[in-house]
Amino acid sequence: MQLLNQRAVRPQQSGGRRRTRADDLLRRRRDRRADRRRRERIGRSRRRRGRVGACHAGFRARRAAALCSRPGGAGSAAALRRTLACRQRRGDPAPSRRVRRPIPRVAIVSDPLVQRGGAERVVQTIAELYPEAPVFTLLYSERSGPRELRQRIIPSWLAAIPGAARRHRWLLPLYPAAVESFDLRGYDVIISSHHTAAKGLLRSAGQVHICYCHTPMRALWERPHEELATLAAPLRPAAALLMQRLRVWDAACAQRVDHFVANSETTRRRIAKHYGRESAVIPPPIDVSRFTPGGSVGDYYLVASRPVPYKRIDLAVAAAARLGRRLVIAGGAGSSFAREPHVEALGHVSDDELVTLMRGCRALLFPQLEDFGMAPLEAMACGRPVVAYGRGGALETVIHRRTGILVDEQSVDAFTEGIRQVEHLAIDPAALRRHAERFSVENFAARLRALVDAAWMEILEHHVTSEVTRVNAAR
Known part of the structure; x- marks a missing residue:
């Protein structure tokens, strides 16, 4: 009876092993087909990326450079790490250790x-x-x-x-x-x-x-x-x-x-x-490294601009004449005011000569309406105050009664009063220079x-x- 039971079971065990082998074969075939399809997808993706890279090489490197160039060290490093991790997930080759930004012409x-x-x-x-x-x-x-x-x-x-x-x-x-x-x-x-x-x-x-x-x-x-x-x-x-x-x-x-x-x-x-x-x-x-304080203060007022009508040099000439002050005009090929006894018109001067003139003037006169005006700041860098017309760019460079005097109107009377006020103004050359350094090169x-x-x-x-x-x- 036991022998008959063993003979009855053996065919079932043999058929079970045959069914197990068949299942394994089907599973392996199915896995191989899935692997082949996966490899084909990866190949197509890489070929597409290769075409984009061939059309415009270095875009991803420039993107990494742009991210790294943003302010904040930690944020820039994190951005680079994210870019590198994304490259690794896509299977791209790792970039060089130092990514350089393209230099524009x-x-x-x-x-x-x-x-x-x-x-x-x-x-x-x-x-x-x-x-x-x-x-x-x-x-x-x-x-x-x-x-x-x-x-x-x-x-x-x-x-x-x-x-x-x-x-x-x-x-x-x-x-x-x-x-x-x-x-x-x-x-x-x-x-x-x-x-x-x-x-x-x-x-x-x-x-x-x-x-x-x-x-x-x-x-x-x-x-x-x-x-x-x-x-x-x-x-x-x-x-x-x-x-x-x-x-x-x-x-x-x-x-x-x-x-x-x-x-x-x-x-x-x-x-x-x-x-x-x-x-x-x-x-x-403002080249504050060249315009620096130094030397002794002279007895003249300075105008540093070209002799064109809108510069209104005539106001400075008339105001200085009314007060009996000496006036030096630097700039331009010549000046029609050179005939005035209290005026010295120097015409074109070198950069070094201009620095020397600004260091020695009592104050710079700036009677024109300018969009900005660099001469007042250059004079302040030399430690000298400014008398300026209080409109336009002078409002952004001259602080009233701290770095100079702002007059209310373009007139001889206004500039005469401005010169009187600056002569009684307590001047701190170091404060004037600190103000000019805000506009450095x-x-x-x-x-x-x-x-x-x-x-x-x-x-x-x-x-x-x-x-x-x-x-x-x-x-």
Whole structure:
């Protein structure tokens, strides 16, 4: 009986083992098919990523560099770790230990560089910030302009006109054609220093144009009637028609700018009013390492500006004459006030001579309405106070009765009273210098570079988005 039971069970055990082997075979086949399909999906995914990478190599590296460049050490490190972890999950090769951001090719465009004023010093500072960038300018004079830039200057075709640097104001109708003739195709970022026509340059949609605007052109927008009054009566109708056409061109050119940077709140309001554009405010740089206190104070007052009508040097001359004070005028090729017995007109002076004059003056007289005005801060860096007209950029640089005197109106009486007040003002040269150091070259360079880098990364992000969209559409 036991033998029969064993014989009866054996076929069942043998059939069970056969059924177990069949189940294992089916399971292995099913797993192999699943593995093959998984490998095919991975291969297709890698081929797609390979096509995107071949179309635009280095995008992910630039993305990692952009994340790492943001402020905050911990946040930047965390961003890089997230990027690397994402690469590992996708099976991408690990990037190099140090990811480098692509360096943009920068060009600088300027209005005529035929004198040494505030706008010219701004161009020089921007050129020092980007030492590889060429400087395109409408006109250049090595004798009266910034000599440090002579090896990097690319002038327009206006430079071929004999005497153009001396008579640059008469060439204003040709400025639009000249600035549009610059070939800027080989550059990624274009920085223009504008107060006349520099922002009118032509560029492509793949380039970024940053305009550092000293002011919208004063003759067109702020004081057109005063400018016309300086011309002979027969020339005024033609000049008025020319100014009308230049205003149309100037307003249209404002749309060619990607980012406006104003040198003061006054200029920011002018840009918004005349161009309908918003702008960031970055004050011009003051070289506080060169303008330093030193020496003894002399017996003269100083005017450091060009002898043009809107500078109102006549107010300083008359106020000094009324009080019997000596006045020194530095700047410009010459001055019609040199005949006055109490006036010494020096014309063009070197940078070192200007520093010496500011160190020795009793105060700097600043009677004009300016968009900013760098001369008051340069005088403060030398430890000397300022008597300024209390409108425009002077409100952002002169603190009444602390760094100087602000007068209420552009008149001889007001400036006479301002000179009297500054002579009785307790001056602390160290406090004046601390105030000027807020506008140092280092602060200007850091803020401008941050703005340029942000604009450049915005362009890169746009290129990445466009390329990915194109590749996805082509699938």
